[in-house]
Amino acid sequence: MGLGVTGDEVGALVLAAGAGRRMGAPKLTLPLWGQPVIAHTLAGVAAAGLPALVVTGAHVDAVRPAIGATPHVHADDHATGLAASLRAGIAAVPRHWGAVLVVLGDMPLTRPDTLRALAAALRGGAGAVVPVHAGRRGNPAGFARRHFPLLAGLAGDRGARALIDTLGAVEVEVDDPGVLCDLDTPADLDAIRSIGAGSPAEPGAG
DSSP: OOOOTTOOEEEEEEEEOOOOTTTTSOGGGSEETTEEHHHHHHHHHHHTTOOEEEEEBTBHHHHHHHHTTOOEEEOTTGGGOHHHHHHHHHHHSOTTEEEEEEEETTOTTOOHHHHHHHHHHHHTTOSEEEEEETTEEOSOEEEEGGGHHHHHTOOTTOOGGGGHHHHTOEEEEOSOGGGGOOOOSHHHHHHHHHHOSSOTTSTTOO
C-alpha cells in the first residue's frame, strides 16, 4: 500500500529550534567528536539515504552554519513550544514527501539502520511508527502525510509523540539505544562523549 498521491519519499524533519536552557548554551552547536552535535544527527539522516529539512528557532544564527547546505525553515513562534516547530516544518515539507520522520536535533546517536527501518514501515503503509528498544519507545516517530493536519494542529509544548497512541502507531523493534538518548544537560553530553569515538553514521564509530 502506498503513501498517497503526493509521493512515496520519506524525509526527515529535523527539529533544531529549542532554546536548550538546561544546557546553558546552544546545545546543537556544541562540539561532539570534532563536529557540532546537529552535524552528527544530520550525518545519520544522510547515511540512511533520507532527505532532510531542518526547523530553526532559538540560536538560529549559531545553528545555520552548523547545518551547512541542508534546507531549513524558521519557526518564528518557536518560543511558544515544541508544537510551533512542527507547524513550521509541516508547512514547508516538499509535496513529494509522502511521510516524515520527526527527528530531534539533539539525538546524534540514532543509527542509520534505525531510520531506514522506520522509513520502510512508512513506505509499507503504516500511518505512524515509533522505534522500540529494550521495551521502551524512543525517537524519532514517523507519520504519513494523511496525518500532517494533526501534527499541524498541535499546540504549546506538545510534540509529535502525543499522537502515537491516538494513531495506533506501529512499533518497530530496533537494537539501538540511541533512540532513547537525547541531550538536555552538560552531564548528558559528557556521557555521550565518554561512550565512543564517533557518530553511528561513521564507519568504525563506537
